[in-house]
Amino acid sequence: MTRPAGTLVRNTTAARINHWITAGCFILLLLSGLSMFHPMLFFLSNLFGGGQWTRAVHPWIGTVLLVSYLGLIVQFWRDNFWNRDDIAWMKAIDRVLVNQEEGVPEVGRFNAGQKFVFWSMALLVPVLFLTGLVIWEVYFGTYTSIEVQRTAVLIHSAAAIAAIIVWIIHVYAAIWVEGSVRAMTQGYVTPGWAYRHHRKWLRRLAASGSSGPTPGHDR
Amino acid sequence: MADLQAQDYIRISATTLTPPSTRRHEDQVAKLIDTSRCIGCKACQAACMEWNDLRQDIGHFEGSYENPMDLSPSVWTLMRFNEWEDEKGKLEWLIRKDGCMHCEDPGCLKACPAPGAIVQYANGIVDFISEHCIGCEYCVKGCPFDIPRISPVDHKSYKCTLCSDRVDVGLEPACVKACPTGAIMFGSKTDMQDWAGERVADLKSRGFENAGLYDPPGVGGTHVMYVLHHADKPSIYSGLPDHPHISFLVDFWKGVVKPLSLVGIAFAAIAGFFHWVIEGPNEVQPEDEVKARELLKAAEKSP
Numbered sequence: 001m002t003r004p005a006g007t008l009v010r011n012t013t014a015a016r017i018n019h020w021i022t023a024g025c026f027i028l029l030l031l032s033g034l035s036m037f038h039p040m041l042f043f044l045s046n047l048f049g050g051g052q053w054t055r056a057v058h059p060w061i062g063t064v065l066l067v068s069y070l071g072l073i074v075q076f077w078r079d080n081f082w083n084r085d086d087i088a089w090m091k092a093i094d095r096v097l098v099n100q101e102e103g104v105p106e107v108g109r110f111n112a113g114q115k116f117v118f119w120s121m122a123l124l125v126p127v128l129f130l131t132g133l134v135i136w137e138v139y140f141g142t143y144t145s146i147e148v149q150r151t152a153v154l155i156h157s158a159a160a161i162a163a164i165i166v167w168i169i170h171v172y173a174a175i176w177v178e179g180s181v182r183a184m185t186q187g188y189v190t191p192g193w194a195y196r197h198h199r200k201w202l203r204r205l206a207a208s209g210s211s212g213p214t215p216g217h218d219r
Numbered sequence: 220m221a222d223l224q225a226q227d228y229i230r231i232s233a234t235t236l237t238p239p240s241t242r243r244h245e246d247q248v249a250k251l252i253d254t255s256r257c258i259g260c261k262a263c264q265a266a267c268m269e270w271n272d273l274r275q276d277i278g279h280f281e282g283s284y285e286n287p288m289d290l291s292p293s294v295w296t297l298m299r300f301n302e303w304e305d306e307k308g309k310l311e312w313l314i315r316k317d318g319c320m321h322c323e324d325p326g327c328l329k330a331c332p333a334p335g336a337i338v339q340y341a342n343g344i345v346d347f348i349s350e351h352c353i354g355c356e357y358c359v360k361g362c363p364f365d366i367p368r369i370s371p372v373d374h375k376s377y378k379c380t381l382c383s384d385r386v387d388v389g390l391e392p393a394c395v396k397a398c399p400t401g402a403i404m405f406g407s408k409t410d411m412q413d414w415a416g417e418r419v420a421d422l423k424s425r426g427f428e429n430a431g432l433y434d435p436p437g438v439g440g441t442h443v444m445y446v447l448h449h450a451d452k453p454s455i456y457s458g459l460p461d462h463p464h465i466s467f468l469v470d471f472w473k474g475v476v477k478p479l480s481l482v483g484i485a486f487a488a489i490a491g492f493f494h495w496v497i498e499g500p501n502e503v504q505p506e507d508e509v510k511a512r513e514l515l516k517a518a519e520k521s522p
Contacts, residue, residue: 056354097494099498099499138354141356150472154472176498191515192511194511195508197501
């Protein structure tokens with residue numbers, strides 16, 4: 001990707017590809033999963049070739065998503081550690097929500113909201129995968145008791161709804177904070193964007209002379 | 220069973236609408252299985268295979284009269300044999316014809332996500348409409364009696380239909396027709412309850428003081444009922460549940476998580492939309508770019 005001069009790399013090409021594979025899987029899982037969850041949404045199963053196909057393909061997409069999300073964890077976990085800045089930022093969330101970011105404590109590459117999304121999914125994706133295996137009748141139907149499967153399907157649906165709500169927050173925040181979508185499609189942000197939303201990250205890049213996404217990393 | 224029937228539906232899986240319900244003259248039917256009159260001949264099993272054209276693969280002898288050893292997509296009814304000793308050490312051979320109980324409040328139907336894959340007819344029979352089945356196995360989780368079985372060949376769920384095709388045209392189920400001792404009876408549910416009452420009274424007069432009718436209220440009663448000599452402990456009849464009910468987990472899943480989830484998702488989406496309407500996008504200002512450039516320049520100067 002050609003990057004305009006003077007802009008900063010927010011996400012590497014590998015991270016972006018990885019992100020959009022995950023996103024594609026998530027949307028397919030959301031559509032197929034909801035079709036098997038609520039009668040009013042059963043029509044969504046037509047997108048997958050009917051109920052039988054939906055039931056058959058959903059766990060495979062989930063398997064791809066697990067692998068893909070593990071890739072995201074590997075690429076992003078270092079920048080998602082919780083620290084004091086996050087607590088300070090959370091205390092000023094009321095100002096962030098009304099687009100008044102002057103005076104809001106500076107944060108690094110990710111703010112507390114982004115870290116919440118990251119760690120929520122890091123918890124929910126494995127939970128969904130493991131409970132999904134238990135109810136993957138074709139291959140694993142005989143390994144557990146019916147009572148275990150009842151518990152698994154309940155946890156699976158509750159975790160899925162939690163994941164969908166986290167996903168809505170993630171998508172909306174990306175639309176709301178302008179420049180974020182381009183950061184994940186074309187991969188770059190302007191220095192002003194970094195100054196406004198992630199000033200500590202900008203300072204770190206400036207100090208190391210790096211163009212991002214992490215100091216010492218320049219591509 | 221295919222979607223060809225002469226009965227109205229009173230319950231349909233995975234639908235938010237009320238099935239056509241103006242006609243309500245239909246008698247509730249029931250099958251009554253009198254364990255005290257059963258001789259374990261398996262004529263019912265053979266008749267079920269014949270009428271429904273089911274052929275289980277030949278398996279292995281497992282040292283039990285039970286054969287095959289479990290229900291399957293092609294075994295919809297099965298004689299279960301249990302040797303039970305009472306408190307005084309007297310041996311009793313308890314034989315029970317296992318199969319779908321046709322619950323008045325069917326857990327399978329409640330759990331099913333495929334519209335119209337499980338239906339209950341006006342006469343009370345619970346039937347699987349195979350064309351609509353998606354093979355998810357939720358019915359297995361919903362069932363308190365461990366009855367439905369998924370075929371690994373066509374990924375559809377199967378169980379006893381109570382011969383809904385025969386009942387539609389005024390015939391009794393095949394197993395009832397074949398039973399040589401009258402241990403399986405079929406008729407209106409009230410008639411079967413009356414007949415069971417006579418049988419229970421007879422058993423009590425002959426020393427089975429705990430004889431009774433198994434028509435468990437936990438699932439709203441069933442359209443397959445048992446006369447048991449030991450109705451105080453149904454579980455001695457090869458694990459017949461003492462107090463069957465739809466699992467709390469299934470009730471919570473379908474009764475609470477399902478409706479609340481859509482509300483939660485809708486709330487999140489609407490909250491996002493109105494945040495946009497009220498506050499609008501968070502845009503980078505020209506002064507942000509100016510200050511960022513100053514910051515970068517300052518960093519370049521100080522090595």
